[in-house]
Amino acid sequence: MNSNDGGFWDFTSDLAMKDMAYTKEGLGVHTDNAYFTDPAGLQMFHLLSHTNGEGGESVLVDGFEAARTLYRENRNAYSTLRRSVFSHHASGNQDVCIKPARSFPTFLHSPRTQELYQVRWNNEDRGAQFSASLEKLRHWYSAARAWSEILSRPGLVRQFKLEPGTPLIFDNWRMLHGRTAFTGARRMCGGYINHDDFVSRYELLNKGREQVLLEI
Structure with missing residues (x-):
């Protein structure tokens, strides 16, 4: 999935992009692309190297379990x-100014089943x-503090x-991720997969085309 970060990224903490991910600072847990109308579905991180330093541990929180706890x-x-109050944006670089078509709440529920299907949370991009x-x-x-x-x-x-x-692969609509601060030199690579493309492939592989068509 191509985005303002490119297709398949390969980066270090050199601030090539004006983004906290390109620093050595710790990152609080968040979902990526909160400023997209349609955030990426799957995300992959792969640490290629970390030399002359320590730290940089990955941090994960199951957003659905955290939401159930808050409920x-x-x-x-x-x-x-569940109500839209703030929007998000990405505008740190000269050639990028992204904002969603509308503001979205932290918790998105299916209008048909009322089931939680997406968590959208990023303090840095609000x-x-x-x-x-x-x-x-x-x-x-007050709710955000809780x-x-x-x-x-x-x-x-x-x-x-x-x-x-x-490599670490996770559902960006569900899993919040972060990172502890680190020293030394780290090189990471990774990329996104669109949620609809992932679900399409998943259902075809697990159910078969005939069953998927019957459910449309």
């Missing part, structure tokens, strides 16, 4: 994050403009060190 503990906060009253904005920040606290709970966080030769 159980604070239903008002969950309901607040825009400054909001579409709510000051009272609703205060409610949103959500952020859950995302940092040890029981939900998985932290590990990537090794050369072991």
Whole structure:
């Protein structure tokens, strides 16, 4: 999947792109492409090398499990994050200014089944403009604080060190990812796959074309 990052990326912490991922700083857990109308479905990271330093551990949180936790503990906060208040943007580079066709909530639910199907969360890419009253904005920040606290709970966080030769592939609509700060020189590669393309291939391989056509 081609994006403002290219197709298949190969990068270091050289700030070639004005993005936190191109630094050595720690990254809080987030989903990628919150500023896309249609964020990438699958994402892959592959650590090619890390020399003369330490740190840089990958951090993962299951967004669906975190959302279920928030729903159980604070239903008002969950309901607040189902409403669109902020949009997102990518505008750090001179040739890039991306924003979605509309603002999206943190939790997206199917209008037919009401099932949660996508989590969209990135503190670094949130825009400054909001579409709510000051009272609703205060409610949103309170809900976001409760959500952020859950995302940092040890029981939900998985932290590990990537090794050369072991790519990490995950669902960007569900899994939040981050990274601890590091020293030394790291080289990473990776890429995206569109969600619709992934689901199409998955269903054809697992159900067969005849069954998939019957479900249309």
